[in-house]
Amino acid sequence: MVEVRGVRKSYAGVEVLKSVDLTVNRSEVTCLIGPSGSGKSTLLRCVNHLEKHDAGELRVDGELVGYEARNGKLYELSDKRVCEKRSHIGMVFQRFNLFQHLTVLDNVTIGQTQVKNIAREKARAKARELLARVGLDAKEKHYPAQLSGGQQQRVAIARALAMEPKLMLFDEPTSALDPELVGEVLDVMKDLAKSGMTMIVVTHEMGFAREVADTVYFLDGGIIEEFGDPHKVLTAPSSERLKSFLSKVL
C-alpha cells in the first residue's frame, strides 16, 4: 500500500530524513515512534505530499507520490492531480484543525461536497452516519470551539473518513489531549483498525502501539533504528537508543 525507498528531506540545510525505508501493507496498522525531532511527522507528511521529499521514491497504492514517471523522466504533477490523489488519503492532526467557522456537520460534509462533488443531502447523510460511528451524532450543530479536545479529534477522524480514504495518517492524534480524553480517541482508532483500514500512526502511546500495531518503526535522528513486530520491538529492543527511549516513555 505504501512503499518508501531511500526518502530524504532537509529543511534549510538540516537533514530531517536520512534515507528512510518503510513498507505498509493493506489493512495493516503501522506505528511510528521516536523522540521529538526524529522525523516521524515529516515522514508522515511526505506520504500525502504535504511536504515534498528531496530524494528517494515514495509510492502509495503503486503510484508515485507527487510525480509521474514517463519517458525515463519524473514529471511533477499539477496541483490539481496532487489534490485529487491526496483526497484518497485521510489525515488527522495533533491539534485537530477542525474548521472553526463551520458546524460539526459541515466540517464532515465540506470535503465531500466541494472535493468529491457529492450532492449535499447525500453528503449529510454520510456525515451523520460517521458522526454516529464516533459517538457524536448529538453534537452535529455545535461549533468546534464548543467541544472538548477528545470530541474534536473524533470529529476530525469522521471528517477524514468522509472522503472514503484508502489510507489514514495520524499525526500524534492524542498528544494534545487531557489524559482522561485519550481513551475515547484511541477507542475510535482501534475500531477503525479492526474494520480493516490501512493506518500509519505517529504516536507516543506505547500501549496502543503494542495492542493494535502490526509493525512498529522506531525513528531517531532521521533514520529508522529498528522495526518489526511490536511485542518484540517494544519488549525486547535490540538497539541501545530504543532501550533508552523506551525507558523514558514507559
Place this chain on the structure above:
Amino acid sequence: MDTNGDVAVKVVPVRHVGRWFGVAGVALFVAMLIHTTLFKVASSTKTCVTTNGVKTCHGVLVWRFQWDIVGQYFTSSEVLHGLLITVELTVISMVIGIVLGMIVAVMRMSPNRVLAGVAWTYTWFFRGTPVLVQITFWAFIGALYPHISIGIPFTHIAFVHITNVNVTFTTLEAVIVGLGLNEGAYMSEIARAGLISVDEGQIEAATSLGMTRRQSLRLIVIPQAMRVIIPPTGNEVISMLKTSSLASTVAVLELFGAVSNISAQNFKIMPLLIVASIWYLIVTTVLSIGQFYLERYFARGALRSPPPTPIQRLKRDARGIASKFRTKRGVSGAGA
C-alpha cells in the same frame, strides 16, 4: 459579601473620593457645553420698546449655533443631493478598494516573486502619495491621455476607442477611481493581516482533504479571516465617508461641496458646517450598526456563545431588573 461565616455583618465599600471630584468636574464641563450649544444669546440686532415714554433697547435673542438655519438647510435639495453623492462615492470606492485589496493581498502572499513584487509596489505607491494628489491626477488624466483605446497592445488594433477623455471620463468617475485605487492599497494590508491570522493548520487540514489552494482560500481561510478584517474595514468605510469630501476640490458637489457652495453664497458658514457634520454623524452611526451585525455573523464558531445584540442586552437587563423586584418582594419569607 454580607456574611462572615454564619454571622451577618455590614460591609462598608471603599469610598472613591478622587473619582467623585472627577465626576463633578466633567459634569460641570458637560453642563457648560449643553448651555452654550442650546441656549440663545443677545445678537447685535436691537429691538426697542417704549413703555411709559422710556425707550429701552436690547439685542434680539438668537441661538449661538443658529439652529434655525441648520433646520432650514438640513433637508434642502442641494444638501440631500450632496449626501447621495457622498454615499455613492463611499460605497463604490469601498467596493473597488475591498476587491482590489483582496486580490493584492493574495498576490502579495503568492510564492511567485513577480506577483508578490507587483503587489508590494502597488501598495508602496498608493499608500505613499497623498490621496488628494491622486484624485487630482485622475481628474486631469485627459491632459496626459487625450485619447484612450483598448485593443491589442503595441498594434493599431482597437476594440474600444475613446476620443475625448476629458468629456467621457467625468470627474465623478475620476474621484471614484482615485479613491478606489488608494483604498485598495490600505485594504490589501488589512486583508493580508486577516489571511495571516488564520492558523496554518486550517490550510493543512483543507489541503489534506484534497482542496486546491483556491478552494481552501475561498472556503476555509477567507471566511475565518473576515473576523479580523471587518473591524479595521469598518474604520476604512467611515474614513472613506469623510475622505470623499476631497471630491469637492475637483468640483464634485458631494455633501461638503454642496454646503460650501451654499455658504459661499449666504455666508452662513457655521450652520452649514453643522448640517454637513450631522449628516456625516448619521451615516457613520448607520454604518457602525451594520458593522456590529456583520462582525457578529463572522464571529460564529470563534466564540462559544456569540455576544448579545443591543436589543437582546436591553431585554436581558429588563428581565434582570424585573427579577430583582420579584425576589425583593419574596425575600422576607424565603431569606435568599
